[in-house]
Amino acid sequence: MTHPTIRTASHALIDVYANVGHNDLISLIGDQIGVIRKNGAISSDCAKSVVALLTKVMDEIDQDLFDQQENQKWSDKQSRNAAFGPSPADRFLAESIAAIRNKPLEMT
Numbered sequence: 001m002t003h004p005t006i007r008t009a010s011h012a013l014i015d016v017y018a019n020v021g022h023n024d025l026i027s028l029i030g031d032q033i034g035v036i037r038k039n040g041a042i043s044s045d046c047a048k049s050v051v052a053l054l055t056k057v058m059d060e061i062d063q064d065l066f067d068q069q070e071n072q073k074w075s076d077k078q079s080r081n082a083a084f085g086p087s088p089a090d091r092f093l094a095e096s097i098a099a100i101r102n103k104p105l106e107m108t
Contacts, residue, residue, distance in 0.1 A: 013028070016028070022061050022062070022064065022065035022068075023065070025061050026058050026061050026062060029054050029057055029058050029061075030058065032054060033051050033054050033055070036050050036051055036054070037051060
């Protein structure tokens with residue numbers, strides 16, 4: 001029979017909000033690592049192996065957070081540069097003026 005504490009913890013995990021953040025996921029996995037380390041039912045080799053796997057999962061989630069932040073920084077920089085760059089209309093006028101300067105102005 002499953003211990004009441006385990007049922008409570010399982011239900012708490014089931015109730016976790018679907019879009020929980022990276023740091024919250026890392027924290028949940030860290031808590032699982034703590035439970036596994038103090039568990040006396042599995043062998044120490046098994047515990048070490050499971051902890052190593054969960055640590056790798058935490059590292060993957062952390063790397064995903066870093067990648068998303070870097071992508072957002074790049075996107076923000078592109079948006080800022082676009083906001084302060086010439087508008088399409090300004091670019092068209094500049095190209096038109098450049099074209100006129102390269103040719104003699106003909107008036108009829």
